Amino acid sequence: MSITIVYTIVTLSAIGTSAAVILYFVAQKFKVYEDPRIDQVEEILPAANCGGCGYAGCRAFAEACVNATSLDDLNCPVGGNETMSKVAEILGLEAVKKDAKVAYIRCNGTCDQRPKTNTFDGVGNCAVAALVYGGESDCQWGCLGYGDCFDVCDFDAIELRADLGVPKVIDDKCVACGACVDACPRDLIELRKRFPKDRKVVVACRNQDKGGVARKACSVACIGCGKCEKECKFDAITIENNLAFIDSDKCKLCRKCVSVCPTHSIIEENFPPRKVKVEIEECSTAK
Amino acid sequence: MLKTFKTGGVHPPENKLSAGKFIEVLPLPASVFIPVSQHIGAPSIPVVKRGDVVKTGQMIAKSGGFVSANIHSSVSGKVKKIDSQIDASGYMKQGIFIDVEGDEWLDEIDQSEELMKEFDLNGEEIIKKIQDAGIVGLGGATFPTHVKLIPPKGMKADILIINGVECEPYLTSDHQLMMEKVEEILVGTRLLMKALQVERAVIGIENNKPDAIRLFTEKAKEYGHIDVTALKVKYPQGGEKQLIRAVTGREVPSGGLPVAVGAVVSNVGTSFAVYEAIQKNKPLVERIVTITGKEVAKPSNFRVRIGTPISMLVEAAGGLPENTGKIICGGPMMGKAVTSLEVPVTKGTSGVLLLKKQESKRKNAIACIRCSRCVSVCPMGLEPYLLMTLSEKQIFDQAEGNRIMDCIECGSCSFTCPSDRPLLDYIRLGKGKVGQIIRTRKK
Numbered sequence: 001m002s003i004t005i006v007y008t009i010v011t012l013s014a015i016g017t018s019a020a021v022i023l024y025f026v027a028q029k030f031k032v033y034e035d036p037r038i039d040q041v042e043e044i045l046p047a048a049n050c051g052g053c054g055y056a057g058c059r060a061f062a063e064a065c066v067n068a069t070s071l072d073d074l075n076c077p078v079g080g081n082e083t084m085s086k087v088a089e090i091l092g093l094e095a096v097k098k099d100a101k102v103a104y105i106r107c108n109g110t111c112d113q114r115p116k117t118n119t120f121d122g123v124g125n126c127a128v129a130a131l132v133y134g135g136e137s138d139c140q141w142g143c144l145g146y147g148d149c150f151d152v153c154d155f156d157a158i159e160l161r162a163d164l165g166v167p168k169v170i171d172d173k174c175v176a177c178g179a180c181v182d183a184c185p186r187d188l189i190e191l192r193k194r195f196p197k198d199r200k201v202v203v204a205c206r207n208q209d210k211g212g213v214a215r216k217a218c219s220v221a222c223i224g225c226g227k228c229e230k231e232c233k234f235d236a237i238t239i240e241n242n243l244a245f246i247d248s249d250k251c252k253l254c255r256k257c258v259s260v261c262p263t264h265s266i267i268e269e270n271f272p273p274r275k276v277k278v279e280i281e282e283c284s285t286a287k
Numbered sequence: 288m289l290k291t292f293k294t295g296g297v298h299p300p301e302n303k304l305s306a307g308k309f310i311e312v313l314p315l316p317a318s319v320f321i322p323v324s325q326h327i328g329a330p331s332i333p334v335v336k337r338g339d340v341v342k343t344g345q346m347i348a349k350s351g352g353f354v355s356a357n358i359h360s361s362v363s364g365k366v367k368k369i370d371s372q373i374d375a376s377g378y379m380k381q382g383i384f385i386d387v388e389g390d391e392w393l394d395e396i397d398q399s400e401e402l403m404k405e406f407d408l409n410g411e412e413i414i415k416k417i418q419d420a421g422i423v424g425l426g427g428a429t430f431p432t433h434v435k436l437i438p439p440k441g442m443k444a445d446i447l448i449i450n451g452v453e454c455e456p457y458l459t460s461d462h463q464l465m466m467e468k469v470e471e472i473l474v475g476t477r478l479l480m481k482a483l484q485v486e487r488a489v490i491g492i493e494n495n496k497p498d499a500i501r502l503f504t505e506k507a508k509e510y511g512h513i514d515v516t517a518l519k520v521k522y523p524q525g526g527e528k529q530l531i532r533a534v535t536g537r538e539v540p541s542g543g544l545p546v547a548v549g550a551v552v553s554n555v556g557t558s559f560a561v562y563e564a565i566q567k568n569k570p571l572v573e574r575i576v577t578i579t580g581k582e583v584a585k586p587s588n589f590r591v592r593i594g595t596p597i598s599m600l601v602e603a604a605g606g607l608p609e610n611t612g613k614i615i616c617g618g619p620m621m622g623k624a625v626t627s628l629e630v631p632v633t634k635g636t637s638g639v640l641l642l643k644k645q646e647s648k649r650k651n652a653i654a655c656i657r658c659s660r661c662v663s664v665c666p667m668g669l670e671p672y673l674l675m676t677l678s679e680k681q682i683f684d685q686a687e688g689n690r691i692m693d694c695i696e697c698g699s700c701s702f703t704c705p706s707d708r709p710l711l712d713y714i715r716l717g718k719g720k721v722g723q724i725i726r727t728r729k730k
Contacts, residue, residue: 121649123713125716131715133624134377
């Protein structure tokens with residue numbers, strides 16, 4: 001009985017040792033050299049694997065960084081400048097400072113502003129609905145409200161509220177990975193410059209129909225009247241296809257355009273409340 | 288044993304409420320909206336401007352490429368504006384608005400009902416005339432007919448199949464046209480045969496229309512080389528590939544054109560339009576439309592000018608029933624629900640269907656029970672449950688490998704699914720995405 005145990009132990013140890021010796025030589029023979037810096041860079045990256053950098057994941061981005069000769073075109077939007085400067089330090093390269101970005105939703109057609117003219121009882125999915133028709137209201141450009149952006153967001157940075165019918169970005173959670181930008185079939189979400197304190201001034205509309213048609217479909221539609229363009233002192237606003245566009249690189253957040261917009265389609269977010277003036281007070285109650 | 292296609296197929300209730308109703312002429316509307324994109328291919332380019340006075344049959348938009356079609360004014364009057372309005376696609380589309388004044392036709396158009404059998408044009412002249420008249424496939428797909436008649440180099444058609452199947456439930460426009468214009472359709476078929484240089488034509492009719500089969504069998508004898516085939520009732524027999532399989536037994540290869548197996552398919556409505564274009568010089572300005580539904584007071588078949596709003600059709604059929612849930616342009620299987628009664632009748636509108644609220648409601652989808660009914664009914668031999676999952680999870684490379692592009696969007700899978708899963712909705716989404724991927728790859 002005890003001799004069987006001894007035999008077994010001896011045989012198995014012999015097999016184990018010989019296998020270990022063979023494996024050692026095989027490993028030497030087929031060794032693949034991998035830059036140790038890839039691991040170091042990957043360590044620094046946020047490990048979100050969101051794809052916001054344009055690569056398949058953090059590992060792929062780390063490889064790309066190590067193989068690159070300059071970091072100009074490489075940016076991790078989640079980690080931002082801080083992470084990129086650490087990466088640059090490891091690789092001995094120069095990090096370019098890039099503006100942090102945040103997602104802007106360019107539709108404010110909530111249920112009260114945009115009356116429903118029909119109902120859709122198909123699949124609750126924006127992409128499917130967009131294939132079939134223009135949406136439950138008369139606006140063919142606006143948010144469909146089924147939350148494809150919400151579904152793809154890995155950072156819980158999009159909030160869907162049943163009472164609004166359009167999504168809202170939770171700015172401090174948004175990392176500008178761009179997943180929602182690709183998911184929106186209406187092209188409503190855009191990544192733009194992140195201003196201090198997450199302040200935003202945006203034309204919350206994409207309707208390119210003529211003023212009358214747009215206004216009929218939605219009370220906060222941009223009608224392309226051009227008042228904001230005239231008011232802007234920094235040439236940040238242009239009007240194209242009956243639609244105003246604010247260039248966030250030129251915008252100084254003066255909010256003059258917000259005050260003059262007759263349909264309130266330009267909205268401000270995360271600003272402290274304005275000083276109370278009579279006319280503006282009326283304005284805010286109308287909102 | 289009646290012929291039919293081999294794989295799949297379903298039997299939706301027929302509900303041909305308007306069968307046997309004579310074609311009535313719908314009164315002229317006060318104004319029409321004629322979209323510039325009523326066909327598959329490039330949109331046409333308007334050649335009139337605001338304020339122009341046009342006559343019925345005058346060209347108002349010329350074709351925007353080879354795969355495109357001319358568009359003619361369906362009424363006489365003044366061009367009000369060129370603007371966009373919602374059409375059956377559910378989106379705003381550019382089109383020409385014309386205010387109707389009287390009904391003055393171009394002089395060269397022969398409006399008489401007299402049958403003209405003889406013609407002395409050669410094939411090329413026929414194709415030229417068809418192209419000028421802006422004729423597209425009137426079965427619903429609206430593929431420009433002249434493109435079909437010129438096969439790609441190295442291919443030659445040997446059989447023309449005339450589609451008199453009308454497999455969609457409810458619709459009767461083709462059936463009624465066949466009953467009333469049998470000789471004209473046969474002359475049109477002869478013209479198409481000459482254009483294609485084929486020696487044989489077959490008219491396929493499902494055997495739920497025995498009167499049409501009898502009539503055509505009798506009359507076709509006088510014309511020679513035209514046979515009539517009775518087909519077993521099964522949806523989607525009117526699909527091009529299914530019809531070719533049913534009539535000739537040939538299988539169109541995956542991704543290939545029907546002419547690859549020597550067949551060209553054309554609708555009976557198209558045959559009639561070809562007859563009118565060539566023998567009467569009349570471009571495609573009107574078509575037969577069925578207006579139907581279980582609650583509709585007077586389901587009927589109308590001859591309607593292109594661009595007429597469907598509200599006029601609804602009115603003529605006795606008004607909108609109170610519990611209408613959905614208004615559908617086309618048949619119940621492949622038609623599209625519209626959001627406005629201002630949507631115009633276009634070249635591809637074969638019917639307008641008013642569904643009751645109870646019928647139109649979609650049930651909530653529940654989990655797939657792996658019964659594989661969708662697989663057994665798919666006329667293209669695909670696996671709809673798999674394609675749906677792949678599209679939903681955005682695994683487009685595998686979807687392409689599983690031949691998602693072969694889907695003809697007939698809706699048999701969604702119709703048959705016991706769990707009411709939205710199979711076709713997702714497959715259509717995946718098909719669009721895969722199509723985009725293929726196009727980018729080609730570039």
